[in-house]
Amino acid sequence: MRPYLSIVIVALALAALASLAHSNTLANSLVTATIIALAGYGWNLLGGYGGQYSFGHAAFFGAAAYVDAVAQARYGVNAYAAFVLATAAAALVGVVIGYLSFRAGLRGSYFALITLAFAEVMRVLANAAGITGGAAGTLIRLAPSPSHFQFVGRQPYLWIVLVLVTLAMIATRAVERSRFGAYLVAVRENEAAARALGVDALRVKLQAIVISAALTGLAGALYAQYFLFVDASIAFGPWISIEALAAPIVGGLGTVFGPLVGALALDGFGEAAHAVAGRTPGIELALYGALLVLVVAVARDGLQGLAVRFFAARRAGAA
Template identity: 65%
Template sequence: MTARDLLPIAVAVALTALVPLFVTTNTVLNFLVLVLIVALAAQGWNILGGFGGQFSFGHAAFFGTGAYATAILQTRFGVNAWAGFALGVAAGALAGWIIGYLSFRSGLRGSYFALVTLAFAEVFRILANAAEVTGGAAGMLIKLDMRPANFQFASRAVFFWVALALVAAALVLTRGIECSRFGARLVAIRENEEAAQALGVDTLRTKLAAITLSAGVTAASGCLYAQYFLFVDAQIAYGTWISVEALLAPIIGGAGTAFGPLIGALSLHALGEIAKLFAGRVPGIDLALFGCLLVAAVAFAPEGILGLARRTRPRLKPAAG
């Protein structure tokens, strides 16, 4: 990884960081923070699904583990919020490693892997909904105490910058993977697992490393969600919505690219807001639109928005994604 590889990230992040200086309405900032949270979850999915070709339908398992771990550590054990955040990421990564170990050891891939991740997320949801430590079906509130030491900020702009910093870190991580031998091994597995194995790639180890990293990043998004809304329940943390969003954004934006998840999350949510503007308060209209986009993207733009942009403007260097 050279400075040249990081330049597009630095420029994009620096420009985005200026947004709160011009936009001060809470509605827009709220929207942007939510987009960043979804983008971060999607960046996690992208490591395993985009680069490794292992499609998880249950990334909620990691998002929720991060969210619950940080909430439980703070409210039940009095752990500092920042430490809770780090431990939440670690808990999510551990959950990823365990689920990965169980399913990759048994040779599950393709549809079977998608199904087993979905089932794990559902098991976590049912358990979180019934257990006492998670507050059961009522969910958990994190105590409101607006101090930076508590990972709570009176200003939404500050929270936006914190979220942006995490997204930027994930961008650098993804770019690092892209440029490393580990990334090359991962892509080899995506393209042809048997061939990769024949070439001497330790497929189990590579996939395990990918799902652990992937789960850790998505768990960070869950922690961020918990800190922003100061509330977690089983339907939010382990619900299918985040599994679907984490998968949709990279597919729409461009799976297996550094910027894909971010572009996907932003365009999906922008479109969702526009749809709501036109259709009024009809529930589900934005999600129905997302579904249409998913089908259309698979049919006509398998490389997502970034792939489309590249195809229509060939003078851009392909390595820029």
């Protein structure tokens, strides 16, 4: 139980934060940030632990968002069934992209580029196809009732994302402590050495991308359910690919709390920048960029690593 104790504490802290978020603005900001954290947990598993840096997690996020919306709007599928279907669809997209790119031995910048290309192709297709509603996008009919997975107010959504983020943290910890997790990190560190020790690198990477895609898919489906609308640039746009990788990198790559810490920090920083310099258009983006540069320069291991080093130094100073 001990390895999970810190997760329980963080989950309780999140719950306290959520129950204090009475204003709609704060709750809304938190929902968006935690949805991004969830997408970041997907990216973190493949990128942080597996060392396979994807620039196209929008492919998984978008596939799930569209399946969730289209299944309900066009085929009248029950909202919860659509949610499950959407997550499964993202996992399936993960299998296809993973098989094609890992089978071909793509890694490093080539893997990053091919995933970006997949996401962009899906964006263009979604914008053109009839079933997705084309450029107009797809609206989920407003029907606020728990039986439609729709709620009045932001709070219920916040609780749902928090539960899912907690499950993502637990899943990440479980991976860390499993043979699969050890193999995944071994493949990241040195693929040839891992193979010599009996690790089936292709299989490990495929398993990782499927779990990764499903987690990011959860975020996509939830996003569609929360805003009740998707279009091609929301679902498959580069913004979510970047958010999904920025959160774990800023928070701490390949750590259990990294994506959550990073997503909350980036969100808080974005809001603060907006408040300070709201009148100058684009200034918050410049500040956002500056923060990324700063994190990469000062804390290669993210905010979590920075905190760990800070406390270690203090303890050493006290002793």
